[in-house]
Amino acid sequence: MALVDYQVENGIAIFTLNNPPANTYTYEMMRELDEAILQARFDSTVHVLVLRGQGERFFSAGADIQMLQQADPTFKYYFCLHANETLNRLEQTPKLVIAALNGATVGGGLEIAMACDIRIAKKDGGRVGLPEVNLGVLPGTGGTQRLPRLVGKTRAIELMATGRLLSFEEAQEIGLIDYIFEPEDFFKQVLDYARQFLPPYKASKAVGRIKRAVCTGIEVPFSEALALEREFQQQLFESSDAAEGLAAYVDKRVPRFRGL
Secondary structure (H helix, E strand, O other): OOOEEEEEEOOEEEEEEOOOOOOOEOHHHHHHHHHHHHHHHOOOOOOEEEEEEOOOOEEEOOEOHHHHHHOOHHHHHHHHHHHHHHHHHHHHOOOEEEEEEOOEEEOHHHHHHHOOOEEEEEOOOOEEEOOHHHHOOOOOOOHHHHHHHHHOHHHHHHHHHHOOOEEHHHHHHOOOOOEEEOOOOHHHHHHHHHHOOOOOOOOHHHHHHHHHHHHHHOOOOHHHHHHHHHHHHHHHHOOHHHHHHHHHHHHOOOOOOOOO
16 A cells, blocks of 8 residues: 555646555655655656645644654654655755645644645644644654744744644634635645646746745845846746747737646
8 A cells, every 4th residue: 555645637746645544654654755756846747746634534643653652763863864855855846835734734744734835724624733742852854943934933932832733723823824725625626726826827837936946045145045046037038938928928818838
């Protein structure tokens, strides 16, 4: 059984975390997720990635605690290192990544979701949070770094230090979740949302470079970020979609992008 189901549907790569009931992740699942990210990144027919959890109750409850409890310290260190590398790869992939939070999203599950670009939750579907402090550890897969970048330093420290879980509605109020969709046909609504970023409607290469410019630029000095922006812009000026977009503007017509 695949721990990460991978399929492509009309330009959208769909990753399903598949370890019910809670879709907890192991070293093996992280390896499969890493491979799926690479496959989608280099597939020219894929323009948007969507992550979800198997079932109705959980997106992911994070790392398999029994696995960690039984492992030696060296394995735990390298497990966290590999998981961080995988989520960094997801965050830096030059394609839009959407997390479809179909259920509870806690611990490492929220850390996966925070490495995505947009988080969409199912109304009344569950709660989110980083309760690792209750295990005597910290959120070690990027949680201590990504959460404050999303909600601010003070609020992030308070949430992680208390281990408090939030409803999806509370999480949206503080900027941790972007949208909440009705539970009926939830995933269909997510895919409908994702399609707006696909060709011919959007220049998906430009969307991807916007993402990369923001994700990388925010981590480096401003002058370096501007240099990165110029580099990406030059790449886009040389693309077919830029030629189409400029020509369509001059001709006063709707552009038909191809993702090239």
